[in-house]
Amino acid sequence: MMEKELKDFQKATVKHIVDIFKSKKQRRVLLSDEVGLGKTIVSKGVIQAVGELSDEYGIWNDNTYRVVYICSNANIVKQNTENLGIEDVMNIEESRLSMQHFIVAKKVKELIEAKKDKPSILIPLTPGTSFNLQTSAGNMNERALMFAILSHVKDFKEHTKALKNRLNIYEANNDNWENTIKKYENEVSEIEKVCTGYRENICKEVVKDDNYQEAKNLLLKAIEEKADYNTKNRAITQFRIIFCKISMKELNPDLVIMDEFQRFSSLLDLEGNSEEAMLTRTFFGKEDGPFILLVSATPYKPFTTLEELNENKIDTQYQDFNKLTDFLFDNREDITFQQVWHDYSKELCHISSDNLDILIARKNIAEEAMYQAMSRTERYRNSAQDDTHLKISTGDIVSYCQMQEVIDECNKMSEGRFSVKTLPMEYAKSSPYLLSFMDKYKLKEKLVKAYVENPWNSNMQKQRLLLKTNDIYKYNDIPLCNAKLSKLSNILFDEKGEKHGEQLFWIPASHPYYKIPANNMFAKNHDFSKVLVFSAWEMVPRMIACMISYAVEQKSISRAFPSATYTNTKENSEKDALDKQQGEKAGTGRLRRESLELVTCSSDFLTDAYNPKTNLGQDIKEIRANIKENIKNTGRLTLVEQPTTVKFLLEAIRLLDSNAGEKILISEDGLDTLVNMAIGSPGICFYRLLGNKDLAQEAATKFCNNIFNRRYNAAVIDILYNKKSVQTYFKQVIDYCVMGNLQAVLDEFAYMIDERSNGERNVEMIQKRMIESFIDRNYQEIDTTESFGKEKKKKWRIRTHYAMPYGNIRMTDQATNRANDVRLAFNSPFRPFVLASTSVGQEGLDFHWYCRKIMHWNISSNPQDMEQREGRIDRYKSLFVRRNVAKFHPETYTWNEMFDLARTEAKDKGFCELVPYWSIPQDMLKSIAETDREYIESIVPLYPLSMDYDRYRHMKSVLRLYRLTMGQPRQEELLESFKDMPAEDIDKLLFNLSPIKRKK
Incomplete structure (x- = not known):
C-alpha cells in the first residue's frame, strides 16, 4: 500500500504524544482514538517523529533505530506493518522471542553490509508465539538455534553429540533436524564475521542468568540419563526462558508499540510471576526503558453489567481501568493520579444539580491529568439503526420442535442419562439445519453418538435438522427456515425480487462515468453494499457462507439449466454437466x-x-x-x-x-x-x-x-x-x-x-x-441426510463464493493466510459480498472499502462490542463516504478532485479533517436529496416477543451514556443518575482528550 498522508487531527495527535515523550516525565502514552480513525497511521507518525529525536532522549544508542511492534495476531501484523513506514521489517514467521537475539543480529549484519546510515528496524511480535511458552519444547528452529549456542558453552562442550540428540524431540525427523542444525550453525558463523563476538556474548549471558544452574542440571541429567519426554521438555523450557530474557535485552528497542494491547494486557502486569510478566519486566521495568505507545480504541473493558458483576464477582472494567492508569503513571512523582481520580469519582457518585459546578471542576482536573498520558479523538456519528422486526416462518418453529423432539428421544432411549434436556434457544434462533453446521459442538457430538448406537425412529429425510442430499444435488429450492437468514437474503436479493443482487458480479461504481437505462440491474442496485455479519456462534459463519452461496447458484443455474446437478467433489467441481442435451458449456471455459x-x-x-x-x-x-x-x-x-x-x-x-x-x-x-x-x-x-x-x-x-x-x-x-x-x-x-x-x-x-x-x-x-x-472459491464440508452418523460417508462439499466465513478460533498458519486472502477479497468490489465472522474479526481489521452494512446476528454482551463491530466499516474513505462525496460533485472526474472540493467546503464550515474523509455531518448532507443519502446501516434482527428486545433497548440507552461511567465501580447503577439529565449537562461531563479539539 502507498503511504497515506496524516490529516490535521492525526498530526495534532502525533505532536501531543511526542511532546509527552520529550517532557522526560512520561515514557508511556495511550493512543485511544475511536475505532476506525487511523491509529496505525498515527503510529507511523509517532515512529517517524521519535526517530528524528536526538540521542539525549535515549534512542540511537547502537546507531540503529529499533521499533518493536507487538500485536495480537499475524493477520493484523500483515495488514499494519506495511503502513508503519519502516522498510526493514522482520519476518513475522520468525517472531519466536527466544530467537530474537539471533534475528536482530542477522538484520544488523545485513544493514552493516549494506552500509545504511542510521537504519531503522521494525520487529513484529505476537504474544501467542513470542511470549507464551506453554508449548514447552518450542519448534525445531528454536531448538536448532539453541544447540548452535549451547554447544559453545563450557558445560556442554564435551556433550555436543548427546546435546544434539536430546534437543531433537521428534527423532523420526532426523534428516530435517540435521539440516536445520547446519543452517543455524552456518548463519551464526556468518554473523560472527561481521558482528564479532556475537556468539561469545550470548554464551556469557546464558551463564549469567539466575536460572542457568537449574536449567543446566536438568539438561545434563537429560543428557546423561535416558530421560523421559517430560524431563527433556522441562529442561528445554528452562533454556527457552533464558534465551527469551536475553532476546528481550538484545532487542534494545527505542520505541515499543503495543497494538490492541487489551488482548494481551497481562504483559502490563509487571509485579506478577507469570512468564509474560517476568519477560516484559526486561522491557518496561526500568526508568530509562523504551518509549511505550499503547494503541487501542478500547484499552480496557468499557462496561461491566450488573449481570456480569453478580456472575463473576469481579468488576472487570474498574479493575482494568486502574491497572492501565497504574501502568501509565508509574514512576510519576508530580502526579498522584489515583488521588485526582478518587476526588472526581467521589463527586460523580453524589451527582445532583446542586453540585454540578464542583463536579465539572473535578472532572476538568482529572481530564488534565489524563491528557498528560492519553489521547483520544472521536468521529461524528454516521450510522442509521435498523431494529428489524423479524417474521417467524413455519420453518423456524418446525426446526426447533424437531430438534427438541430428537433430544427428547435421546433422553428417552438413555432413560434420562442424556445430559442435554432442552435445545438452547440461541442455537435455534441463530441457525437452521443445526446438525449440518454445528460441528465441534458438544450437543452434536452427543447426538451423533446416540444416533450411531440407536438410530432414531423418525425418518431423517423428513427432518429440518439436516440439509437433504438430494435437494442439493438437484439444485432444489431449500427453505431457509430461519428468520435472520431470511432477512439477510432479502437484503441481498430483494424480497420483491426486483433487484436480483445475485446477478451482480461487482459492487456498482460510487461514481459512474455515464448513465445507463433505469431498468438495468446496476441502476436498480446503485446503493448495493456488501454485508458484514457478526455472530457469537462459530457455526453461523459457516452456515451463512453455505446457505447464501448455494442460494445464488440455485437462483442462477437451476433457472438457466433445469437439468443441472450440483457437482460434489473437488475433482469434478469444474465439470459442466449443465446442459448436455445441447452439448454446450455453461461454466469454466465458456470464454474459450x-x-x-x-x-x-x-x-x-x-x-x-x-x-x-x-x-x-x-x-x-x-x-x-x-x-x-x-x-x-x-x-x-x-x-x-x-x-x-x-x-x-x-x-x-x-x-x-x-x-x-x-x-x-x-x-x-x-x-x-x-x-x-x-x-x-x-x-x-x-x-x-x-x-x-x-x-x-x-x-x-x-x-x-x-x-x-x-x-x-x-x-x-x-x-x-x-x-x-x-x-x-x-x-x-x-x-x-x-x-x-x-x-x-x-x-x-x-x-x-x-x-x-x-x-x-x-x-x-x-x-x-x-x-x-480474485481468490478461488472455498469449500465447507457439512453433514447431510446421507452422511450424518456414518463414518464411511464423506461429508458434502458446499462451494462458498458469494458469502464466505472469516477466520476461526484455531488460527493455524494456513487458516491465517486464508483469512488474509478473504479479507483482501472482501475489500474489493468483487465477490464475496457477505463476510460472516465471530469476534475474531471484531478488532483491528479493515472491512470498509465496499461495505456499509453490518448485521449483528446476535446482540453482543457488551455495548462497546457494537461500536467495535461498526468500526470495521466506518473508517477512512469508506463506501458510504465515497458515495456521498461523489453525489456532492457528480460533474467532477477524479476522486482526488472530489475530496479536495468536499474538504474545502468542510473547512469553510469549521470542521477538522475528520470531514469528509471519515464523517459527513448532516449540515453537508443537506445538499443531497434525503432518499439519496447513504449511511452506515447497523441491522439488528430481533425475534418477536424475545428477551432480545429488552436487552437491545437497554444496550442502546447504555451506549448513549456509558462513557460518563469510565473508571467507576458498579457502572450500571451509576447510569441511573444520568437518565433525566439535560443533554447540555451531559456534554459538559464528557472527557475531551482530543488534541485537535482542545486547540479550538
Whole structure:
C-alpha cells in the first residue's frame, strides 16, 4: 500500500504524544482514538517523529533505530506493518522471542553490509508465539538455534553429540533436524564475521542468568540419563526462558508499540510471576526503558453489567481501568493520579444539580491529568439503526420442535442419562439445519453418538435438522427456515425480487462515468453494499457462507439449466454437466481461448476511442453513437455482411492499431462490438488504468477466469441475455461490463489502493492488489441426510463464493493466510459480498472499502462490542463516504478532485479533517436529496416477543451514556443518575482528550 498522508487531527495527535515523550516525565502514552480513525497511521507518525529525536532522549544508542511492534495476531501484523513506514521489517514467521537475539543480529549484519546510515528496524511480535511458552519444547528452529549456542558453552562442550540428540524431540525427523542444525550453525558463523563476538556474548549471558544452574542440571541429567519426554521438555523450557530474557535485552528497542494491547494486557502486569510478566519486566521495568505507545480504541473493558458483576464477582472494567492508569503513571512523582481520580469519582457518585459546578471542576482536573498520558479523538456519528422486526416462518418453529423432539428421544432411549434436556434457544434462533453446521459442538457430538448406537425412529429425510442430499444435488429450492437468514437474503436479493443482487458480479461504481437505462440491474442496485455479519456462534459463519452461496447458484443455474446437478467433489467441481442435451458449456471455459484473448486484449486505438473524462455524465447511448461515428470517420472501414467472429474482430483490432492503412472489413454488428470494447472490455479497461499491456493482459485474464468462466456466473449471463450460445458469450460479457461501468469500478478500486494521481501511482502494486482480490472459491464440508452418523460417508462439499466465513478460533498458519486472502477479497468490489465472522474479526481489521452494512446476528454482551463491530466499516474513505462525496460533485472526474472540493467546503464550515474523509455531518448532507443519502446501516434482527428486545433497548440507552461511567465501580447503577439529565449537562461531563479539539 502507498503511504497515506496524516490529516490535521492525526498530526495534532502525533505532536501531543511526542511532546509527552520529550517532557522526560512520561515514557508511556495511550493512543485511544475511536475505532476506525487511523491509529496505525498515527503510529507511523509517532515512529517517524521519535526517530528524528536526538540521542539525549535515549534512542540511537547502537546507531540503529529499533521499533518493536507487538500485536495480537499475524493477520493484523500483515495488514499494519506495511503502513508503519519502516522498510526493514522482520519476518513475522520468525517472531519466536527466544530467537530474537539471533534475528536482530542477522538484520544488523545485513544493514552493516549494506552500509545504511542510521537504519531503522521494525520487529513484529505476537504474544501467542513470542511470549507464551506453554508449548514447552518450542519448534525445531528454536531448538536448532539453541544447540548452535549451547554447544559453545563450557558445560556442554564435551556433550555436543548427546546435546544434539536430546534437543531433537521428534527423532523420526532426523534428516530435517540435521539440516536445520547446519543452517543455524552456518548463519551464526556468518554473523560472527561481521558482528564479532556475537556468539561469545550470548554464551556469557546464558551463564549469567539466575536460572542457568537449574536449567543446566536438568539438561545434563537429560543428557546423561535416558530421560523421559517430560524431563527433556522441562529442561528445554528452562533454556527457552533464558534465551527469551536475553532476546528481550538484545532487542534494545527505542520505541515499543503495543497494538490492541487489551488482548494481551497481562504483559502490563509487571509485579506478577507469570512468564509474560517476568519477560516484559526486561522491557518496561526500568526508568530509562523504551518509549511505550499503547494503541487501542478500547484499552480496557468499557462496561461491566450488573449481570456480569453478580456472575463473576469481579468488576472487570474498574479493575482494568486502574491497572492501565497504574501502568501509565508509574514512576510519576508530580502526579498522584489515583488521588485526582478518587476526588472526581467521589463527586460523580453524589451527582445532583446542586453540585454540578464542583463536579465539572473535578472532572476538568482529572481530564488534565489524563491528557498528560492519553489521547483520544472521536468521529461524528454516521450510522442509521435498523431494529428489524423479524417474521417467524413455519420453518423456524418446525426446526426447533424437531430438534427438541430428537433430544427428547435421546433422553428417552438413555432413560434420562442424556445430559442435554432442552435445545438452547440461541442455537435455534441463530441457525437452521443445526446438525449440518454445528460441528465441534458438544450437543452434536452427543447426538451423533446416540444416533450411531440407536438410530432414531423418525425418518431423517423428513427432518429440518439436516440439509437433504438430494435437494442439493438437484439444485432444489431449500427453505431457509430461519428468520435472520431470511432477512439477510432479502437484503441481498430483494424480497420483491426486483433487484436480483445475485446477478451482480461487482459492487456498482460510487461514481459512474455515464448513465445507463433505469431498468438495468446496476441502476436498480446503485446503493448495493456488501454485508458484514457478526455472530457469537462459530457455526453461523459457516452456515451463512453455505446457505447464501448455494442460494445464488440455485437462483442462477437451476433457472438457466433445469437439468443441472450440483457437482460434489473437488475433482469434478469444474465439470459442466449443465446442459448436455445441447452439448454446450455453461461454466469454466465458456470464454474459450480466442474469446478470452479478445476480451482481455489491449488496443491503443480502442483505448483512445473512449475518454471517460470527456464523456462524463453522458447517456451510454450517446457515447456509443459518438464512438461509432468516430471510428467510421477514420475512413478505414468497409462495412460487409460477413458474420462477426472472434478471429474477424481480432484481425480488425490488429489493423486499427497498425499504421499500414489497410482497409478493414467489418460488419455493423462487429463495429458495435468494437464500440462496446472501447468502453468496457476488461482488457481495454485494465490497459486504460495501468498503461502497461503485459500487466493489463495478466489482470484481465485473471479477472475473466475468476468471474465469467464460473458456471454459476455464466448462467446469470444466459438469464440476462436470454441466450445460451458459446459463439456470442463474449459479446454478452463485454456488454455486461459496459452496463456495470467497469472502468469506473476499476478506477475507484485503484484509488483506494493508491490515492496518488495517475502519473505518480505504483501500477505494479495496483495490479498485484487487484489480482489478489480474485481468490478461488472455498469449500465447507457439512453433514447431510446421507452422511450424518456414518463414518464411511464423506461429508458434502458446499462451494462458498458469494458469502464466505472469516477466520476461526484455531488460527493455524494456513487458516491465517486464508483469512488474509478473504479479507483482501472482501475489500474489493468483487465477490464475496457477505463476510460472516465471530469476534475474531471484531478488532483491528479493515472491512470498509465496499461495505456499509453490518448485521449483528446476535446482540453482543457488551455495548462497546457494537461500536467495535461498526468500526470495521466506518473508517477512512469508506463506501458510504465515497458515495456521498461523489453525489456532492457528480460533474467532477477524479476522486482526488472530489475530496479536495468536499474538504474545502468542510473547512469553510469549521470542521477538522475528520470531514469528509471519515464523517459527513448532516449540515453537508443537506445538499443531497434525503432518499439519496447513504449511511452506515447497523441491522439488528430481533425475534418477536424475545428477551432480545429488552436487552437491545437497554444496550442502546447504555451506549448513549456509558462513557460518563469510565473508571467507576458498579457502572450500571451509576447510569441511573444520568437518565433525566439535560443533554447540555451531559456534554459538559464528557472527557475531551482530543488534541485537535482542545486547540479550538
